[in-house]
Amino acid sequence: xxxxxxxxxxxxxxxxxxxxxxxxxxxxxxxxxxxxxxxxxxxxxxxxxxxxxxxxxxxxxxxxxxxxxxxxxxxxxxxxxxxxxxxxxxxxxxxxxxxxxxxxxxxxxxxxxxxxxxxxxxxxxxxxxxxxxxxxxxxxxxxxxxxxxxxxxxxxxxxxxxxxxxxxxxxxxxxxxxxxxxxxxxxxxxxxxxxxxxxxxxxxxxxxxxxxxxxxxxxxxxxxxxxxxxxxxxxxxxxxxxxxxxxxxxxxxxxxxxxxxxxxxxxxxxxxxxxxxxxxxxxxxxxxxxxxxxxxxxxxxxxxxxxxxxxxxxxxxxxxxxxxxxxxxxx
Amino acid sequence: xxxxxxxxxxxxxxxxxxxxxxxxxxxxxxxxxxxxxxxxxxxxxxxxxxxxxxxxxxxxxxxxxxxxxxxxxxxxxxxxxxxxxxxxxxxxxxxxxxxxxxxxxxxxxxxxxxxxxxxxxxxxxxxxxxxxxxxxxxxxxxxxxxxxxxxxxxxxxxxxxxxxxxxxxxxxxxxxxxxxxxxxxxxxxxxxxxxxxxxxxxxxxxxxxxxxxxxxxxxxxxxxxxxxxxxxxxxxxxxxxxxxxxxxxxxxxxxxxxxxxxxxxxxxxxxxxxxxxxxxxxxxxxxxxxxxxxxxxxxxxxxxxxxxxxxxxxxxxxxxxxxxxxxxxxxxxxxxxxxxxxxxxxxxxxxxxxxxxxxxxxx
Numbered sequence: 226x227x228x229x230x231x232x233x234x235x236x237x238x239x240x241x242x243x244x245x246x247x248x249x250x251x252x253x254x255x256x257x258x259x260x261x262x263x264x265x266x267x268x269x270x271x272x273x274x275x276x277x278x279x280x281x282x283x284x285x286x287x288x289x290x291x292x293x294x295x296x297x298x299x300x301x302x303x304x305x306x307x308x309x310x311x312x313x314x315x316x317x318x319x320x321x322x323x324x325x326x327x328x329x330x331x332x333x334x335x336x337x338x339x340x341x342x343x344x345x346x347x348x349x350x351x352x353x354x355x356x357x358x359x360x361x362x363x364x365x366x367x368x369x370x371x372x373x374x375x376x377x378x379x380x381x382x383x384x385x386x387x388x389x390x391x392x393x394x395x396x397x398x399x400x401x402x403x404x405x406x407x408x409x410x411x412x413x414x415x416x417x418x419x420x421x422x423x424x425x426x427x428x429x430x431x432x433x434x435x436x437x438x439x440x441x442x443x444x445x446x447x448x449x450x451x452x453x454x455x456x457x458x459x460x461x462x463x464x465x466x467x468x469x470x471x472x473x474x475x476x477x478x479x480x481x482x483x484x485x486x487x488x489x490x491x492x493x494x495x496x497x498x499x500x501x502x503x504x505x506x507x508x509x510x511x512x513x514x515x516x517x518x519x520x521x522x523x524x525x526x527x528x529x530x531x532x533x534x535x536x537x538x539x540x541x542x543x544x545x546x547x548x549x550x551x552x553x554x555x556x
Numbered sequence: 557x558x559x560x561x562x563x564x565x566x567x568x569x570x571x572x573x574x575x576x577x578x579x580x581x582x583x584x585x586x587x588x589x590x591x592x593x594x595x596x597x598x599x600x601x602x603x604x605x606x607x608x609x610x611x612x613x614x615x616x617x618x619x620x621x622x623x624x625x626x627x628x629x630x631x632x633x634x635x636x637x638x639x640x641x642x643x644x645x646x647x648x649x650x651x652x653x654x655x656x657x658x659x660x661x662x663x664x665x666x667x668x669x670x671x672x673x674x675x676x677x678x679x680x681x682x683x684x685x686x687x688x689x690x691x692x693x694x695x696x697x698x699x700x701x702x703x704x705x706x707x708x709x710x711x712x713x714x715x716x717x718x719x720x721x722x723x724x725x726x727x728x729x730x731x732x733x734x735x736x737x738x739x740x741x742x743x744x745x746x747x748x749x750x751x752x753x754x755x756x757x758x759x760x761x762x763x764x765x766x767x768x769x770x771x772x773x774x775x776x777x778x779x780x781x782x783x784x785x786x787x788x789x790x791x792x793x794x795x796x797x798x799x800x801x802x803x804x805x806x807x808x809x810x811x812x813x814x815x816x817x818x819x820x821x822x823x824x825x826x827x828x829x830x831x832x833x834x835x836x837x838x839x840x841x842x843x844x845x846x847x848x849x850x851x852x853x854x855x856x857x858x859x860x861x862x863x864x865x866x867x868x869x870x871x872x873x874x875x876x877x878x879x880x881x882x883x884x885x886x887x888x889x890x891x892x893x894x895x896x897x898x899x900x901x902x903x904x905x906x907x908x909x910x911x912x913x914x915x916x917x918x919x
Contacts, residue, residue, distance in 0.1 A: 261763075262763070262764050263706075263763075263764065263765065263766040264706050264707070264708075264764050264765055264766075265705065265706035265707060265765070265766055265894075266766075269707075270706055270707025270708075270894055271706060271707035271708040271709060271712070271892065272708055272712065319892075322707075322892055322893030322894065322895065322896075323893070328892075330891065330892055330893030330895070330896060331709075331710075331889070331891045331892055331893070331896070332709060332710070332892055333707065333708075333709040333892030333893075335709060335711065335712075336709055336710065336711070336892070347711065348709070348711040348712060349668075349669065349671065349672065349711055350641050350672075351641075351672075352671075352672070380640070380641040381641065383640035383641050383642045384641055384642060384644075384672065385642070385644045385645075385672065386672065411612070411640070411641050412612065412613045412617070412620065413613045413616055413617040413638075414612065414613060414615075414616075414638045414639075414640070418638060419638070419639070419640035419641070420640065480764050484616075484617075485616050485617060540893065540895045541893050541895055541896055542895065542896075543895065543896055543899040543900060545896060546886075546888055546891045546896035546897070546900060547886070547888055550887070550888050550889070
């Protein structure tokens with residue numbers, strides 16, 4: 226089903242918010258890391274994986290999800306977290322390692338958990354897939370129409386966990402949708418060099434589930450494919466694998482020299498930035514530029530509010546590192 | 557080779573590139589550990605056509621941590637294989653290659669990723685010789701990065717020394733400097749057993765990570781081995797033994813410098829091999845000093861530090877003059893925020909405090 230006007234505006238607003246977010250992360254991450262780049266320094270240490278270019282995957286899928294639908298995301302999680310409705314202030318505070326962060330500064334940017342909207346992510350490739358099958362089984366056992374979605378990169382399709390999770394999801398016929406964000410690279414190694422099939426969607430057939438390939442990094446097309454798969458899951462008809470052709474406009478992580486990219490590739494990708502293309506599409510479909518401008522301004526305000534919140538938030542004390550190693554209380 | 561001379565000298569970054577030719581008695585060029593590993597692999601691949609290297613981003617990129625620089629250009633994609641993100645498959649393949657007479661070196665990018673492929677490591681590689689009654693060896697090297705301190709959080713900052721050293725059939729080595737890195741890698745490749753070669757990210761010499769400069773030492777361009785299973789005395793002392801490895805060696809040396817001014821003479825051992833443990837070297841030193849402090853940036857409980865102290869205590873050969881002590885990371889996942897992680901990591905200052913406490917008379 227094609228998205229209606231309000232859905233399209235929502236998707237646009239989430240994409241521009243996500244991009245504004247990454248634009249704000251970049252200078253913050255580089256603070257303290259110049260002129261000599263040392264990952265350990267600055268207000269945001271460690272690895273930083275930006276999602277520029279992959280926004281359509283997040284919005285096209287999350288447009289169909291409510292807060293009780295589970296999402297497991299990857300080491301590159303910001304766009305998905307934002308589209309899933311993760312608390313932007315608490316997420317940013319977490320990325321800045323603050324006490325008011327989602328995990329009180331214990332997790333950082335690769336380990337964002339927001340149970341309020343059933344979102345989590347992890348830094349180990351493909352390992353969110355099993356938990357998504359479990360969340361889907363829980364929904365099935367509870368007899369409600371919740372679904373689970375597991376986002377992975379195309380590199381994850383070569384992990385054992387991918388194949389095991391697909392098989393198990395099909396055997397149990399649970400309401401889960403596996404979404405491959407194919408940005409063509411696992412760090413420096415291209416899909417062509419690492420993957421036996423041209424399209425990972427075909428792998429779904431080995432596990433007796435539909436496999437859908439969505440070309441073009443187009444939010445509307447992703448919305449349609451995800452809508453079908455999620456509706457199917459909610460009807461109790463089992464899992465689907467969706468493969469989305471997307472792109473990574475930045476390096477694997479900040480500081481990546483990207484020498485493995487063919488010359489001109491990044492410029493070519495940036496020239497067909499999915500957000501600019503979607504804006505053009507919306508305008509040519511009769512949506513006023515001013516309306517889109519207003520969404521951009523609102524996104525920028527939300528992002529700047531979240532960053533201001535995070536920067537002024539208190540730092541944790543070392544004693545707090547010892548909290549929550551074990552859960553306490555009844556579950 | 558005496559490592560103490562080299563580790564106590566501060567490296568000049570300008571001299572980290574190769575400048576010397578031929579075999580020097582005192583080599584002048586200094587290498588990072590990353591370059592030393594790359595050189596060891598290059599020389600072994602030149603010497604032995606059975607050696608091949610596999611892993612994620614080890615080809616064109618030369619390894620995320622620089623362990624395979626120049627190998628793809630020199631040896632080509634048949635012997636330098638970028639793999640899919642498929643550790644179970646390519647580490648399992650290494651076990652099969654080793655059984656078939658090859659000498660595979662595989663990289664597990666972060667030791668934290670062992671969860672997806674441990675079966676190939678501890679149920680296959682580690683037991684191949686045993687299950688075959690000694691008829692099928694498993695001469696492979698698994699190299700992997702360890703350590704935190706740079707804000708990479710709980711799935712990219714672990715050490716897990718004890719997790720591997722615990723398992724019979726695996727040898728585990730970790731260099732504290734580039735000289736040992738080269739010699740240990742050559743020894744690991746030539747060893748008929750699976751060797752887990754750990755390298756600490758804080759010593760690796762990657763610009764983007766920061767590096768303890770004392771890990772960058774002169775490296776001979778000759779082919780030499782640092783024997784597996786042999787600790788070395790980095791610094792001799794009379795009063796107390798600090799047992800260390802990897803990054804901890806540099807903290808121990810710094811601690812010894814601090815305490816020298818206070819009249820405490822610290823002996824520093826660099827284990828270099830974690831399994832099999834050089835218990836003789838540890839006991840010999842502690843017999844002399846009567847005191848032992850172990851520095852270990854892995855989790856505390858059931859760790860290598862505990863094993864080392866237990867080995868000393870149960871030997872019956874040492875009457876300790878103070879309770880043995882370990883300076884470790886606590887039993888918590890590695891937290892992201894630097895305000896939580898960094899104060900909990902071992903340091904020279906913490907180690908010095910622990911060593912001083914050895915000289916406070918017991919009630």
